[in-house]
Amino acid sequence: MAQPAPLDIATAFTKAWTSHDVEKAASYVADDVVFDGPMQQSTGKEPYLKGLTKLSEDVTGVRMIAAFGDDHQALLMYDLMTKSSGALSCAKHLTVSDGKIHSDKLTFDSKKLGSAKPRAN
Template sequence: MTDTTSPALCTALAYFEAWTGHDIDKALSYLSEDFVCDAPAGRLAGPAAFRDFMAPFLQILTGSRLIAAFGDEDTALIMYDTQTIPVPSAPAAEHLTVRNGKIIHDRFVFDRTPFQAAS
C-alpha cells in the first residue's frame, strides 16, 4: 500500500524508482550532501560512499518489486524484493528520513543469507 501524498514518501519512491531503474546518478540526486546510511556492512557517510556501496549491486540487479511503502512529513518506509543474477529473491527495507526533499538518513536492512549461500 502506498500513499503518495506524503512528502517523504514521494522522495523515497522517486529514489527507489531511480536506483531500481539502474540510474545511480538520479538516485544519488535525492540524497543530501550530509547523507548517512546505516547498512549491514556498516555506516556509509556521503553520496560518494553510497555510490561505491550500490554500484556493484546494480550490476547484478535484474528486477525489483515494491512490497509496501508508507510515509509522513519526514520519514518513509519502503519494503521491496529484488531479483539478482546470483539470487532470485533478496528482500530488503529502508527507513528514510527526508528534509527539504532530500534523504538525510537511510536505515537499510537486508538479509545477506541468500547471497552467502549463492557464493
C-alpha cells in the same frame, strides 16, 4: 513550490537506482547522507553512491510490497531481484528533509548473499 513528500522521494529514488539510473538517484541524496546496512555503513554521498552503484549493477528488478511515509520519513518493503542471489526481501527506512535523503537504514537477510561477510562491531 512545496517539496515532494518523503514517500514520493523514496519511491522515485528506489525506482531510479533499481533501473540502473544512479545519476538520477543521486539527485535525491544529501551530501551528508548516513547509510546503515548489513554489508556497509557510511557517511557522505560519495561512499553511499559507490555502494549503491555496485548493488545496482546486480539488480534485475524490484517488486514493491509496501510503502508508507509521513512528513519526515518513508518506510519501504520490497523484493529486490538480483543476478547473484535471487530475490532479497528488503526493508528500508529513509529520513528526508529539504527534499533530500539524509539517512538510509536498510535491512535484509545477508546470509542469502554468496559473498556475505560478518558485520564488524
